[in-house]
Structure formats: structure tokens, C-alpha cells
Amino acid sequence: MENNLEGSGERKLQCSDVSKCFQLLESILDGANIPDSQEILKSKLAKCQPCFEHYHLEQAIKEVLKNKCTKHEVPSELVANIRQKIEEIK
Amino acid sequence: MSEVQRKKYTEQEKNRIFDEEFMPHIDSMYNFGYRLTFDEDDAKDLVQDTYLKAYRFINSFEQGTNAKAWLFRILKNSFINDYRKKSKQPAKVDYQEVETYYNSEDVDYKMTSDLRVDSLKDMLGDEISNALNSLAVDFRTVIILCDLEGFTYEEMAKILDIPIGTVRSRLHRARNLLKDKLRSYAQNMGYKTDEEE
Numbered sequence: 227m228e229n230n231l232e233g234s235g236e237r238k239l240q241c242s243d244v245s246k247c248f249q250l251l252e253s254i255l256d257g258a259n260i261p262d263s264q265e266i267l268k269s270k271l272a273k274c275q276p277c278f279e280h281y282h283l284e285q286a287i288k289e290v291l292k293n294k295c296t297k298h299e300v301p302s303e304l305v306a307n308i309r310q311k312i313e314e315i316k
Numbered sequence: 317m318s319e320v321q322r323k324k325y326t327e328q329e330k331n332r333i334f335d336e337e338f339m340p341h342i343d344s345m346y347n348f349g350y351r352l353t354f355d356e357d358d359a360k361d362l363v364q365d366t367y368l369k370a371y372r373f374i375n376s377f378e379q380g381t382n383a384k385a386w387l388f389r390i391l392k393n394s395f396i397n398d399y400r401k402k403s404k405q406p407a408k409v410d411y412q413e414v415e416t417y418y419n420s421e422d423v424d425y426k427m428t429s430d431l432r433v434d435s436l437k438d439m440l441g442d443e444i445s446n447a448l449n450s451l452a453v454d455f456r457t458v459i460i461l462c463d464l465e466g467f468t469y470e471e472m473a474k475i476l477d478i479p480i481g482t483v484r485s486r487l488h489r490a491r492n493l494l495k496d497k498l499r500s501y502a503q504n505m506g507y508k509t510d511e512e513e
């Protein structure tokens with residue numbers, strides 16, 4: 227991602243439509259099915275500093291959430307309990 | 317669970333679906349249950365109830381559709397209909413209240429560049445987890461579904477029984493609230509934010 231930094235001096239500092247841009251960026255980040263999303267993303271990030279910063283912040287938060295908030299160990303007896311109950315209602 | 321029981325699977329098919337399509341999601345289901353209730357026993361009950369319902373209503377599950385989304389929808393409904401009613405500690409914010417308050421799709425997208433990516437990287441798991449847990453249940457739920465579990469907006473709309481536009485706007489609000497929390501943690505950790513500069 228650091229490669230995107232090249233030419234950062236050319237990025238405009240004001241986003242022309244923050245609402246529309248950020249919504250689109252978040253949709254792409256969330257894997258929405260948008261035609262040509264990778265091209266759109268590339269050009270937005272290359273041209274607009276607010277878009278660039280927003281995208282990278284959202285991406286970092288998403289990653290950190292996924293890595294730090296999904297490691298709850300399932301209590302060992304839970305699966306056995308479920309299977310036992312299922313046998314009872316069969 | 318009001319779906320009509322369209323077709324009957326054989327016992328063998330039922331067991332196969334249950335073992336191969338339902339059980340592999342138990343980690344995600346337990347994590348969801350735990351993040352809704354903050355209690356190990358309640359989470360276990362919720363997950364167990366969900367799997368029993370899933371088995372009982374297995375004929376309304378269409379093979380080839382997303383089993384994980386189907387299970388999450390059952391768990392979320394059990395949480396609202398069963399758990400929330402008998403819960404001794406009602407949540408701080410009433411579900412319905414949040415619904416009407418925040419369902420507007422008119423959301424402000426604004427700059428929040430005062431939280432830095434590098435400050436996030438240094439945060440401990442507990443800080444991230446606490447920030448997520450501090451959100452009202454509706455906001456917490458969309459972040460869990462989207463960011464932790466990778467559901468699409470369409471799947472989230474089905475799981476939550478809300479329009480896609482509402483999914484989108486609720487998610488955006490949730491993320492803003494989460495960023496507020498993370499920003500205050502970052503400040504406590506001594507990171508400069510734009511507000512102080």
C-alpha cells in the first residue's frame with residue numbers, strides 16, 4: 227500500500243463530494259459488488275487526500291477488529307451439549 | 317421461524333447438513349452470542365437454542381444458500397425475542413428506541429482524520445474489544461456482522477430484517493462511534509490527535 231504514496235503531492239486536499247466518495251469507499255472495502263471497483267478505488271486514492279486517508283483508516287480499523295475481536299474460545303462442553311440435546315429431540 | 321416447511325430431508329440428509337453446514341460456524345456463533353450478552357453462560361444458552369431451532373426447522377433451510385447467515389438470523393431473533401425479555405439486566409438503550417432514533421438513512425459523511433492508523437496498530441486487543449463492546453447493541457451488531465464475520469450488506473439486511481440503506485447508514489454511524497472511542501484511547505496513550513495540535 228505504501229506504493230500509493232508516490233505522487234501524494236498531486237492529491238487534492240479537498241474532497242469534492244465527501245458523502246458520495248466515503249460511502250463508495252466503504253462499500254468497496256466491505257466487498258460490495260461494484261463494477262470496476264478496483265479501478266475506481268485506485269484512481270480515487272491517487273487523486274484525493276481525504277479519500278486516501280479515510281480509506282486507510284477504515285481499512286486499518288476493520289483489520290484490527292477482525293484480528294482482535296474474534297478469538298473467543300468456544301467452551302469445550304458446548305458442542306457435546308448441543309449434540310446431546312439434538313439426540314433427545316430426534 | 318414462520319417459514320413453511322417446504323420439503324422433507326431424510327434423517328441422513330439432516331445429519332449431513334447439520335454436521336457439514338451448521339456446526340462449522342460454532343466459533344462465529346459463540347463469538348456473536350458472547351458479544352451480544354457479555355456472559356459466557358448466556359452465550360452458551362443462546363448458541364445452543366439456535367442450534368436446536370436450526371435442527372427443528374432444518375426443512376426450511378435451502379441447501380446451497382448461506383447457512384452461516386441463516387444461523388446468525390436465528391441467533392439474533394432468539395436474542396431479541398427470548399434473551400432480551402427474560403434478561404435481568406435490560407440493556408442501557410432500548411432496542412426499539414435505537415431503531416426509531418437511528419433508522420434515518422440521512423447520514424453525515426465527514427472527515428475524521430484526527431485518528432491515526434499508527435495509533436491503532438499499537439492498541440491492545442482489550443482496547444479494541446472494549447470500544448466495540450461499549451456500543452449500543454444495534455451498532456455493535458452491524459460491526460460484528462460486517463467487520464468480524466464478513467457478511468455482505470445484502471446478507472446483513474436479511475439477518476437483521478432491515479433495508480440495505482439502513483444497513484449502510486447504521487454501519488457508518490457505528491463506525492463513527494467506534495472511532496470516537498478509539499480516539500479517546502489514542503489520546504490516553506499519548507498519541508497526538510489533530511484536536512490537540
Ligand SMILES: [Zn+2]
Pocket residue numbers: 240241242243244247270274275276277
Ligand atoms: Zn475524495
